[in-house]
Amino acid sequence: MKTLFPKFLTAVWMVLLAFSCKEKTDYQSAITDGSYQIAAQLKLTDVIIHDIFSPPVASRIYAYPSIAAYEVTALADPQYQSLMGQLKGFEKASFDTSGEIYYPLASLAAYYKVGTALIFSENLMKEHKEKAFAEIKEKGVPEDVFERSVKLGEEVGAHVIAYAKKDNYHESRSFEKYTVKNDPNTWQPTPPAYMEGIEPHWNKIRPFTMDSASQFKVAPPTPFSTEPGSQFYKEAEEVFTTVKNLTKEQSDIAYFWDCNPYKVNVKGHVMFATKKITPGGHWMGxxxxxxxxxxxxxxxxxxxxxxxxxxxxxxxxxxxxxxYRSILIRPETYINKYMDEDWLPLLQTPPFPEYTSGHSVASNAAAETLTSVFGEPFHFVDSTEVAYGLPIREFDSFRQAADEAAISRLYGGIHYMPAIVNGSEKGKNVGNNLIANIKTSKAELQPVTSKN
Known part of the structure; x- marks a missing residue:
């Protein structure tokens, strides 16, 4: 009996220890992938659509929460490098990581903290956060760990919000609106809503990786001319002819990449809007x-x-x-005035100047960046637009998708080819500049030593 009792106690202790370890392992492994952050981003997209933010403003709303979530990753894993001190104006800060922290939860808390601060319909994000947090708590996260993790995430988020407040966005809300010029080559508001030019001062927003907004200037647009046979006339004629002879595949491509956050529809005397995802939202998807x-x-x-x-x-x-440097006239305005007054583009013309193509710049910047993360070839099924009534499209690389997004603007009748070609070049330069200057891996920061 004297030998059995200690063995019994040892067995009980081992069972309790195993049970304790199992509990800890269960909650620590409850979140392994990025499904919660992706769900938070999808909700943020819904709110961006609901609140009708323009493409440039939407890009800002996506960026800061994503940076905050990533900063927690850099705290969680020494293999990842903080963006503090790398992004323009992003000052370094230290955070208390003592005590047990559930970093996937902290990362999510940072994302919600910042995302909620940048939108109008805060209650929609808060409700989504509360539901997500309740699910995570049910996975067995101890109360003290839960609170400590959320606190850390919100502290990181607060630091990112303070960073965001210095990017000149709030000041730009009081800048002058764009005044339409009378020059025949300049942009004019287009039907059916004849909206004013969106964000004419966006080049005054602080960039993350560029020296300035004009770091990657491209060649100016083709000299304006109304003479048949001139280069500019030929470029407009190409848009005119392409739209009149679209194949079904070309139409499908144009609609898939439309990404117009505020399309105005007119039926009789009734005018109403259709709200959709922005170009940046598509690429975040x-x-x-x-x-x-x-x-x-x-x-x-x-x-x-x-x-x-x-x-x-x-x-x-x-x-x-x-x-807003070139302020170039849109194809719809030019063609209606000098070629065919009844011609209509396939897609609704966006309310800002033509050159360069926003889709071409943003898509190629995103494609270069994603290629640096996941490599090439990379086959993926793009189901981003399914929620908006469009079918999936498949691609074998991010660059292939960017090429299609760029040419879709010709098919849609809203850009001349130079805006697409030169816009794509600009976007690649933006993406490659990020890749060269922003390091997320500690290994990328190690100096190269000679083997000799």
Missing amino acids: IAAIASKTANADWKKTSEALAKTSIAIFDAFIACWDEK
Whole structure:
């Protein structure tokens, strides 16, 4: 009996220890992939659509929450490098990581904290957060760990919000609206809503990775001319002819990449709007799809979303800098005035100048960035537009998708080819600049040593 009792106690202790370890392992492994952050991003997209934010502003709303979520990743895993000190104006800060922290939850808390601060319909994000947090709590996260994790995430989020407040966005809300010029080569508001020019001062927003908004200037647009046979006339004629002879595939491509956040419809005397995802929102959706396709864990997912959002943000700054420098007339205005007054583009013309193409710049910046994260070839099924009544499309690389997004603007009748070609070049430069200067892996920061 003297030998059996200690053995009995040892057995009980081992069972209790195993049960204790199992409980800890269960909750620690409850979130392994990026599904919760992707769900939060999808909700943010819904709110962006609901609140009708323009493409440039939407790019800002995607970027800062993604950066906050990634900063928690950098705290969680020493293999990841913080963006503090790398992004323009993003000052370094330290955070208390003592005590047990559930980092996937902290990352999510950071995302919700920042995302909610940048929108109008805060209650929609708060409700989504509460539901997600309740689900995570049910996975067995101890109360003290839960609270400590949320606190850390919100502290990181607060630091990112303070960073965002210094990007000149709030000041730009009081800048002068764009005044339409009388010059025949300049942009004019287009039907049916004849909306004013959106974000004419977006080049004054602080970029993340570029020296300035004009760092990647491209060649100016083709000299304006109304003479038949001139180069500009030929470019307009190409748009005119392409739209009149579209194949079904070309129409499908145009509609798939339309991404017009506020399409005005007119039926008789009734005017109403159709709200959809922005171009940046489409590419953030692709980044999420790519993360799932690659079976990325939550840390890799946060890296992909952060880098993609940074690329898109800078792309819109670079693109808008050119738009309101050249202030070029849209094909619809030119063709109606000098070729055919009854001609209509397939897609509704967006309310800002033509050159360069926003889709071309943003898509190529995102594609270069995503290729640096996931490689090439990379087959993925783009189901981003299914929620808006469009079918899926499949691609074998992000660059292939970017090429299609760019040419879709010719098919839609809203851009001349130089805006597409030169816009694509600008976007690639933005993306490659990010890749060269922003490092998310500690290994990328190690100096190269000679083997000699």
